[in-house]
Amino acid sequence: MENIKVVLWGLGSMGSGMARFLVDKKGIEIVGGIANRESKAGKDLGSLLELDRELGVEVTNNPEEAITGDVDVVLHATTSFLKDSFPQLKLIIEKKVNVISIAEELAYPSAEDEELTEKLNLLARENGVSVLGTGINPGFVLDLLIITLSGACATVDKIKASRVNDLSPFGPTVMKTQGVGTTVEEFNKGLKDGSIVGHIGFKQSIAMMADRLGLELDEIKQTREPIVSKTHRETPHVKVEPGMVAGCKHIAYGIKDGEEVITLEHPQQIQPEKEGTDTGDYIKIEGVPGIDMAIQPEIPGGIGTMATAINMIPQIVKAVPGMLSMKDLPVPSAMMGDVRKLVEDLV
Amino acid sequence: MENIKVVLWGLGSMGSGMARFLVDKKGIEIVGGIANRESKAGKDLGSLLELDRELGVEVTNNPEEAITGDVDVVLHATTSFLKDSFPQLKLIIEKKVNVISIAEELAYPSAEDEELTEKLNLLARENGVSVLGTGINPGFVLDLLIITLSGACATVDKIKASRVNDLSPFGPTVMKTQGVGTTVEEFNKGLKDGSIVGHIGFKQSIAMMADRLGLELDEIKQTREPIVSKTHRETPHVKVEPGMVAGCKHIAYGIKDGEEVITLEHPQQIQPEKEGTDTGDYIKIEGVPGIDMAIQPEIPGGIGTMATAINMIPQIVKAVPGMLSMKDLPVPSAMMGDVRKLVEDLV
Numbered sequence: 001m002e003n004i005k006v007v008l009w010g011l012g013s014m015g016s017g018m019a020r021f022l023v024d025k026k027g028i029e030i031v032g033g034i035a036n037r038e039s040k041a042g043k044d045l046g047s048l049l050e051l052d053r054e055l056g057v058e059v060t061n062n063p064e065e066a067i068t069g070d071v072d073v074v075l076h077a078t079t080s081f082l083k084d085s086f087p088q089l090k091l092i093i094e095k096k097v098n099v100i101s102i103a104e105e106l107a108y109p110s111a112e113d114e115e116l117t118e119k120l121n122l123l124a125r126e127n128g129v130s131v132l133g134t135g136i137n138p139g140f141v142l143d144l145l146i147i148t149l150s151g152a153c154a155t156v157d158k159i160k161a162s163r164v165n166d167l168s169p170f171g172p173t174v175m176k177t178q179g180v181g182t183t184v185e186e187f188n189k190g191l192k193d194g195s196i197v198g199h200i201g202f203k204q205s206i207a208m209m210a211d212r213l214g215l216e217l218d219e220i221k222q223t224r225e226p227i228v229s230k231t232h233r234e235t236p237h238v239k240v241e242p243g244m245v246a247g248c249k250h251i252a253y254g255i256k257d258g259e260e261v262i263t264l265e266h267p268q269q270i271q272p273e274k275e276g277t278d279t280g281d282y283i284k285i286e287g288v289p290g291i292d293m294a295i296q297p298e299i300p301g302g303i304g305t306m307a308t309a310i311n312m313i314p315q316i317v318k319a320v321p322g323m324l325s326m327k328d329l330p331v332p333s334a335m336m337g338d339v340r341k342l343v344e345d346l347v
Numbered sequence: 348m349e350n351i352k353v354v355l356w357g358l359g360s361m362g363s364g365m366a367r368f369l370v371d372k373k374g375i376e377i378v379g380g381i382a383n384r385e386s387k388a389g390k391d392l393g394s395l396l397e398l399d400r401e402l403g404v405e406v407t408n409n410p411e412e413a414i415t416g417d418v419d420v421v422l423h424a425t426t427s428f429l430k431d432s433f434p435q436l437k438l439i440i441e442k443k444v445n446v447i448s449i450a451e452e453l454a455y456p457s458a459e460d461e462e463l464t465e466k467l468n469l470l471a472r473e474n475g476v477s478v479l480g481t482g483i484n485p486g487f488v489l490d491l492l493i494i495t496l497s498g499a500c501a502t503v504d505k506i507k508a509s510r511v512n513d514l515s516p517f518g519p520t521v522m523k524t525q526g527v528g529t530t531v532e533e534f535n536k537g538l539k540d541g542s543i544v545g546h547i548g549f550k551q552s553i554a555m556m557a558d559r560l561g562l563e564l565d566e567i568k569q570t571r572e573p574i575v576s577k578t579h580r581e582t583p584h585v586k587v588e589p590g591m592v593a594g595c596k597h598i599a600y601g602i603k604d605g606e607e608v609i610t611l612e613h614p615q616q617i618q619p620e621k622e623g624t625d626t627g628d629y630i631k632i633e634g635v636p637g638i639d640m641a642i643q644p645e646i647p648g649g650i651g652t653m654a655t656a657i658n659m660i661p662q663i664v665k666a667v668p669g670m671l672s673m674k675d676l677p678v679p680s681a682m683m684g685d686v687r688k689l690v691e692d693l694v
Contacts, residue, residue, distance in 0.1 A: 021501040140499055144678070148495050151679030152487055152646050154368040154654040211692065214684020287681065289647045289654075295640045299499050303636050307501040320694050328694045331491070331678055332498030334634065337561020345558065347667050347675045 001340045004317060007032035007066050007097075009088065010077035011040060011048065011059065014102055017306040018075055020049050027339035028313065032066030033059045036078065063088070067095045073313055076101035080200050082109045082116060089131060093123050098316045099131045100309050106133025107143070108204035108325050111220075121323035130319040134312055134326055136304030137163055138201030141281045141295075142264050143208045144326040149283060149291050150213060156287035159209070159254075162265035164279045165298050166272055167247060168235045178248045178268050179226060181238040187226040187245045198224045199266045202252035206262050210254055212327045215261055221253045233271040246270055308332055314342040348687040351664060354379035354413050354444075356435065357424035358387060358395065358406065361449055364653040365422055367396050374686035375660065379413030380406045383425065410435070414442045420660055423448035427547050429456045429463060436478060440470050445663045446478045447656050453480025454490070455551035455672050458567075468670035477666040481659055481673055483651030484510060485548030488628045488642075489611050490555045491673040496630060496638050497560060503634035506556070509612035511626050512645050513619055514594060515582045525595045525615050526573060528585040534573040534592045545571045546613045549599035553609050557601055559674045562608055568600045580618040593617055655679055661689040 004027060008015045011033055022028050023046075033045045038061055040048060046055035060066050067074060074092045079085055082105040092099050109117040124131045133139065142161055150156050167174055174180075179187040179196040190196030203220055210217045229246035233239075240246045247269025254262030272279060280296035311332035319329060335342060351374060355362045358380055369375050370393075380392045385408055387395060393402035407413050414421060421439045426432055429452040439446050456464040471478045480486065489508055497503050514521055521527075526534040526543040537543030550567055557564045576593035580586075587593045594616025601609030619626060627643035658679035666676055682689060 024502075136499060145495065147680045148492065148678040150681040151658050152483060152651045152654050153681045154650060154657065155371075156681040156683055212680045212689070214682060214686075214689055216684060289650050291642060291646055292644075293640065293642045295638060297639075299638055300636045303501060304499045307499050307636075310501065311498050322694065324694060327680075328677060330675060331495040333494045333559045333674075334497040334500045334503040335561060336503055337563060339561075342559070342561055347669065347671060 001344065003027055003029035004313060004339055004343070005029050005031045005070060005072045006313065007034065007071050007074045008077070009034040009063060009074050011035040012077065013302065014306060015075065015077040016049055017302065018077065018310050019045065020051070021306060021310055023051065023055065025335055025339055026337065027341070030055060030057055031071060033057055034063050034066045035059050035061060063091055067092055067097055069096060071095070071097045072317055073098045073100060075309060076103065080104045082106060082112045086116060086120070089120060090123060093127050093129055093131065096127050096129055098129045100312050100316055101131070101133045102135045102305055102309050103133055104135065104138055104201040105204060107135065107138035107201060108208040109133065109323065111203040111207035117323060124323055125321045128321045130316050130321055131323045132312055132316050132325070132329070134308050136299055136301050136308055138204040139326055140304065140308050141299060142266070143205040144331070146283050146285070147209055147212050147327055148331065149293060150285060153285055153287040153289060153291065156213060156285055158261055158286040159284070160263045161283040162267070163281050163298055164267055164272065164277060165301060166270065166279050167268050168270045172237050175238045179245050180247050180270055181240055182245045184226050184228060184245060191224055196248065198248045198250035199268065202250070202264055205264060206252055206254040208325055208327050209262060215254070215256060217254045217256050217261065219255050221255060223251050225249045227267060227269045231274045233274050235270050238270065240270065307334070311335055314339060314346055317343050318346045348691065350374055350376035351660060351686055351690070352376050352378045352417060352419045353660065354381065354418050354421045355424070356381040356410060356421050358382040359424065360649065361653060362422065362424040363396055364649065365424065365657050366392065367398070368653060368657055370398065370402065372682055372686055373684065374688070377402060377404055378418060380404055381410050381413045382406050382408060410438055414439055414444055416443060418442070418444045419664055420445045420447060422656060423450065427451045429453060429459045433463060433467070436467060437470060440474050440476055440478065443474050443476055445476045447659050447663055448478070448480045449482045449652055449656050450480055451482065451485055451548040452551065454482065454485035454548060455555040456480065456670065458550040458554035464670055471670055472668045475668045477663050477668055477671055479659055479663050479671045479673070479676070481655050483646055483648050483655055485551040485555070486673055487651065487655050488646060489613070490552040491678070493630055493632070494556055494559050494674055495678065496640060497632060500632055500634040500636060500638065503560060503632055505608055505633040506631070507610045508630040509614070510628050510645055511614055511619065511624060512648060513617065513626050514615050515617045519584050522585045526592050527594055527617055528587055529592045531573050531575060531592060538571055543595065545595045545597035546615065549597070549611055552611060553599055553601040555672055555674050556609060562601070562603060564601045564603050564608065566602050568602060570598050572596045574614060574616045578621045580621050582617050585617065587617065654681070658682055661686060661693055664690050665693045
């Protein structure tokens with residue numbers, strides 16, 4: 001079997017991070033890199049990634065140039081949204097190349113737009129390729145991992161899970177979209193005008209779980225509240241005084257017959273330790289048996305997303321054509337050997 | 348789609364437990380029950396299970412009678428061992444029926460006997476059916492769940508996991524095979540003569556993980572030690588005085604270049620709380636990122652095994668023919684809706 005040929009579309013922190021991990025994987029060959037910024041075009045990917053060697057791959061702004069028919073997988077990291085992804089995915093699919101995207105809404109796109117999802121699905125089938133959205137969340141902690149744990153349950157009554165993380169390492173964009181450093185008034189205004197968004201992906205996670213477990217939910221509800229700080233908190237990018245907003249507490253509910261069958265919480269803030277909050281991923285299943293899981297600290301978002309996406313390469317190469325989700329495929333695993341052997345071993 | 352037709356082979360505590368969970372599942376129909384004991388034959392399965400209704404299924408001692416061509420899956424719960432299972436599996440497979448077995452060695456049978464596994468694999472393929480071994484351990488906690496968590500890691504250096512449980516609810520057979528209530532001398536003698544065995548399944552779990560992660564291990568080593576009690580411990584079936592053996596500490600190592608890449612511990616004893624030991628399932632992955640997971644208390648062994656096995660019914664109905672393992676298929680999930688819909692939704 002030949003090396004698996006991968007193109008990176010999007011060379012921001014996520015795309016570059018995935019590329020850095022992939023250059024060390026046996027059986028994988030990066031054959032193209034598509035950057036948004038013009039200043040990156042023409043550079044060797046190795047120097048763009050600050051590796052100690054050139055990779056012989058010239059970064060381009062032109063997807064048509066990078067994605068040729070013998071590419072096996074495009075790793076897509078340009079946006080969070082289905083609508084913005086669509087024309088890019090269409091281009092990839094029509095070149096008859098598989099896609100793994102970290103766009104949050106692609107983790108379970110039918111939760112966002114059934115019609116566009118079916119279009120993608122048909123397009124993928126017509127062209128004989130597979131499309132998958134994944135990442136740490138949605139895609140792993142608050143959906144695939146819960147589904148997996150429920151596999152040891154004969155019955156499930158309720159699911160409550162939370163992902164408590166620390167936004168301190170992130171830059172100004174994340175501070176703005178999570179409302180860090182605002183007043184409560186500014187926060188509420190930001191929610192209304194859409195500049196403060198909280199987490200993207202709850203609808204996807206809840207719909208994926210509900211479909212897999214056969215829970216027939218009536219609706220999905222979401223609430224977003226300011227996390228008002230009692231203490232002084234500070235990062236290189238933002239200062240939060242007591243009474244100001246340290247982050248966004250975003251909660252989503254999957255409701256059936258008026259009851260919250262699924263509750264997912266994702267409070268995102270800077271310096272949660274300042275008020276005694278331990279970060280972690282927590283999953284509690286009420287059922288037979290009950291399961292109470294904790295991962296402390298939480299699986300880090302950035303690396304976790306890069307890892308989950310690259311680790312699905314063997315599965316997507318082997319998968320049946322169509323628009324797929326994490327619940328449909330064998331689970332990812334760290335790729336420590338020859339990735340071609342992993343592909344061959346998948347049934 | 349018609350109801351999924353299931354036969355239970357083995358109606359001890361595991362087989363009966365699976366049957367009790369299955370009678371409430373929509374889209375599944377129990378059409379046969381095979382018991383080992385003659386005294387059970389001729390009874391209605393419903394009364395054998397102590398349900399409040401008859402099921403219209405007569406328990407038999409004769410597998411030939413129960414397993415007809417229109418059965419979809421046999422749930423096999425008669426033994427822990429591959430060799431003992433083989434003639435029974437052969438009979439099922441030649442009737443062109445899929446099998447899910449809770450025999451520990453079947454979770455990854457090639458770790459026990461490659462030749463016999465290949466025979467099973469060929470037989471299954473010739474007859475167009477799928478064979479899967481599963482259960483809580485091996486099959487879930489110390490293999491599938493670790494594989495899944497490693498899916499969020501870009502690299503894995505070492506895996507250390509332990510399953511700390513309480514044997515107190517179990518009967519005299521388990522006390523004997525784990526050496527509970529023996530002197531240290533008797534324990535060591537029991538290890539030598541094979542009457543004390545510890546956990547069955549470490550080789551399977553380690554080989555499954557190593558193959559999936561692409562770790563090329565040199566060897567698998569195991570140690571079994573007596574857990575010598577410092578306190579008085581007692582259950583309805585056994586008494587342990589200080590200085591006597593409260594259980595068996597079984598450890599397995601997956602070794603590469605002299606280093607323990609995988610370490611799995613499974614100390615099994617009665618009343619671990621008497622010496623301040625909390626029961627739980629613990630997984631620690633050293634890698635990028637590191638992951639530190641705890642499930643407290645542990646997922647219970649009995650119900651967990653029943654649940655894991657029944658929850659793989661949709662996957663095995665849909666799977667490609669052959670001898671499969673948990674790493675090959677989409678993960679199990681609790682079946683709370685119509686199981687036929689789950690089957691249809693699997694890609």
